Amino acid sequence: MTESKKIGKLLEIMARLRDPESGCPWDIEQTFQTIAPYTIEEGYEVADAISRGDLAALREELGDLLFQVVYHARLAEEQGHFNFADVVASISDKMVRRHPHVFGNETGIRDAGQQTKAWEKTKARERGGKGRGILEDVPAALPALMRAEKLQQRAATVGFDWPEAAQVLDKIEEEVAELRQEMEKSPAPLEKIGDELGDLLFALVNLSRWLKVDAEEALRGANAKFVKRFRFIEKELAARGKTPAETALDEMEALWVKAKDQL
Numbered sequence: 001m002t003e004s005k006k007i008g009k010l011l012e013i014m015a016r017l018r019d020p021e022s023g024c025p026w027d028i029e030q031t032f033q034t035i036a037p038y039t040i041e042e043g044y045e046v047a048d049a050i051s052r053g054d055l056a057a058l059r060e061e062l063g064d065l066l067f068q069v070v071y072h073a074r075l076a077e078e079q080g081h082f083n084f085a086d087v088v089a090s091i092s093d094k095m096v097r098r099h100p101h102v103f104g105n106e107t108g109i110r111d112a113g114q115q116t117k118a119w120e121k122t123k124a125r126e127r128g129g130k131g132r133g134i135l136e137d138v139p140a141a142l143p144a145l146m147r148a149e150k151l152q153q154r155a156a157t158v159g160f161d162w163p164e165a166a167q168v169l170d171k172i173e174e175e176v177a178e179l180r181q182e183m184e185k186s187p188a189p190l191e192k193i194g195d196e197l198g199d200l201l202f203a204l205v206n207l208s209r210w211l212k213v214d215a216e217e218a219l220r221g222a223n224a225k226f227v228k229r230f231r232f233i234e235k236e237l238a239a240r241g242k243t244p245a246e247t248a249l250d251e252m253e254a255l256w257v258k259a260k261d262q263l
Helices: 003-017 025-030 032-051 053-078 082-099 111-128 144-156 165-181 191-209 215-239 247-261
Strands: none
Touching: 003 053, 032 053, 053 082, 111 191, 144 215, 165 191, 191 215, 215 247
8 A cells, every 4th residue: 555545544534533423422522622632642652652762662653643633634624724635735845945955055054053043044034924923933832841942942043042051050049049038938938939940940941951951851861760769769668578658768868879879
């Protein structure tokens, strides 16, 4: 079966699922809003398969993600807005437009860094043509760390950025001091503490951007490391006939140090 026929079969399956008379009752009831959480979830499952190096799972998860695209396109087609072919044409046109050094006559793009700058300039021209500010199309639904980094990257394209990483570190120290000041108040102003903590997190993301470290990936790695080390503590305690709830903090701390040495 050719690629086009395989795609056509998938579109036919989606149409059958949404058929008002003979389709699936659950699928018939769905809307853009109800499907959106599944779309986000499938994106994370793709990322998880990649992080685990599981290519068999990646193949399956990419199929699930593709089905989400087909689903939204079908909903739009039913409402008379656009169809799957329009989605394909739109992204094809965009990729050609944003790669003039590949599909056109533009020269001077010699590495990925230069291409990133050229890409952002093209996007800026497109936003300007639509009367948008430079931050308006950074999706609000992105994970907070990821969105913070994208907002900072976008602002940096017009020169709104720290000159060097050392100044970002200074900003982090400033935010820590402000957070500490609020925490020391009695009673503690929880709303203000939340504001200051948010400023600190934003500054930390800025540092990760300067260090060329993906903040989302860094935190995901820290999460995985914490899980691995805490499981080590649980295993060690189980060998002693104990659970974490039955163990003093200093004993668990000693095991944590041991876990850090081994894992």
